[in-house]
Amino acid sequence: MNIAVLTGGGDCPGLNAVIRAIVKSARTNHNWDVVGIEEGYEGLRTPVKTRPMTEANIQGILPMGGTILWATSGKSPDKVQKSVEAVNPENKKSLAEEVKENVRKLDLSCLVAMGGDGTMNIAHGLHKAGIPIIGIPKTIDNDILSTDLTFGFQTAVNTATDALDKLHTTAASHHRVIVVEVMGRYAGWIALEAGIAGGADVILIPEIPFQIDKVCKAIISRYDRGRRFSIVVVAEGALPAGGEMSVLKHSDSGTVERLGGIGNKVGEEIAACTGMDVRVTVLGHLQRGGSPTPYDRILATRFGVAAVDLIAQLKFGEMVCLKGNEIQSVPLEDVVHALKVVPPDGPLVRVAESVGISVGR
Numbered sequence: 001m002n003i004a005v006l007t008g009g010g011d012c013p014g015l016n017a018v019i020r021a022i023v024k025s026a027r028t029n030h031n032w033d034v035v036g037i038e039e040g041y042e043g044l045r046t047p048v049k050t051r052p053m054t055e056a057n058i059q060g061i062l063p064m065g066g067t068i069l070w071a072t073s074g075k076s077p078d079k080v081q082k083s084v085e086a087v088n089p090e091n092k093k094s095l096a097e098e099v100k101e102n103v104r105k106l107d108l109s110c111l112v113a114m115g116g117d118g119t120m121n122i123a124h125g126l127h128k129a130g131i132p133i134i135g136i137p138k139t140i141d142n143d144i145l146s147t148d149l150t151f152g153f154q155t156a157v158n159t160a161t162d163a164l165d166k167l168h169t170t171a172a173s174h175h176r177v178i179v180v181e182v183m184g185r186y187a188g189w190i191a192l193e194a195g196i197a198g199g200a201d202v203i204l205i206p207e208i209p210f211q212i213d214k215v216c217k218a219i220i221s222r223y224d225r226g227r228r229f230s231i232v233v234v235a236e237g238a239l240p241a242g243g244e245m246s247v248l249k250h251s252d253s254g255t256v257e258r259l260g261g262i263g264n265k266v267g268e269e270i271a272a273c274t275g276m277d278v279r280v281t282v283l284g285h286l287q288r289g290g291s292p293t294p295y296d297r298i299l300a301t302r303f304g305v306a307a308v309d310l311i312a313q314l315k316f317g318e319m320v321c322l323k324g325n326e327i328q329s330v331p332l333e334d335v336v337h338a339l340k341v342v343p344p345d346g347p348l349v350r351v352a353e354s355v356g357i358s359v360g361r
């Protein structure tokens with residue numbers, strides 16, 4: 001067999017670990033060839049952008065952040081494919097048509113696409129168009145259905161927790177409120193887990209629209225108990241009750257909307273209602289960069305090996321996933337209809353509230 005691997009959407013710690021696992025297990029267990037597709041699905045447009053994936057060119061990539069095959073997000077709108085119907089303005093062909101043609105020309109037996117919900121959506125569309133494909137869930141947001149975890153998430157939580165630990169000491173020294181805006185798009189997993197791990201006093205997530213008076217009350221009550229500083233973690237998708245998400249850039253025909261700015265808004269409101277000195281830190285892309293944690297390296301490696309196993313069984317149109325501690329797979333069609341978000345009354349929110357963290361309700 002001749003299999004191709006691509007990394008769709010933005011980068012995420014652990015992508016290189018998956019690439020390495022696929023190349024190694026395809027060669028060790030089956031003696032198959034692996035081709036790397038550069039810049040996600042874009043590399044399967046004409047002219048194709050491919051590179052042979054040999055043992056030599058995966059050397060040393062296990063601990064590396066980013067993706068050696070390069071990412072697509074942030075491209076000019078006409079180059080970003082949001083669906084298999086997206087037409088290439090140069091030759092008027094849809095993504096599905098072009099990919100099908102190039103898969104045949106390159107004599108590929110199967111594609112392995114790593115990515116988030118957008119990448120899985122396209123993978124599903126390509127599968128329906130008759131292209132053998134396997135999905136691997138990646139995103140720091142951990143918002144893909146049917147898998148307990150995506151790789152990259154734990155690394156992002158580590159980075160955010162480390163930042164909270166550091167911000168604690170400066171907040172305490174100055175008797176300040178420090179608001180920390182974290183990523184996660186429409187899901188509050190990073191905020192919730194990093195907030196619990198980093199001992200936050202308030203955690204605001206998109207799934208629980210917040211009331212600012214409740215947030216201020218929690219901070220003032222801490223102050224009255226002699227805790228003259230507070231750490232407030234705000235997911236970039238958090239929104240006030242009855243209000244809207246804070247959008248930096250609205251989506252257009254080819255790009256997704258960019259969230260951001262809620263940290264500053266919350267900071268201003270806290271300063272106004274508590275009279276305290278407030279500072280805001282936006283962690284941004286720090287959470288996406290850097291070396292994957294050992295857990296993410298192992299999860300990424302397990303996913304890569306599982307994808308190769310699925311190809312050996314000719315089980316296409318599936319996404320590998322983690323259930324409990326077991327690697328399984330689910331049909332792509334089961335994962336593309338919604339995002340996995342934090343249940344507002346689920347166990348993790350209950351844990352947060354039980355240890356005195358306000359979620360702004």
Ligand code: F6P
Binds near residue numbers: 010116259
């Ligand atoms: O989906 C991963 C993610 O990092 C989100 O948490 C964030 O909203 C978005 O990507 C940022 O995207 P970009 O790198 O295009 O600004």
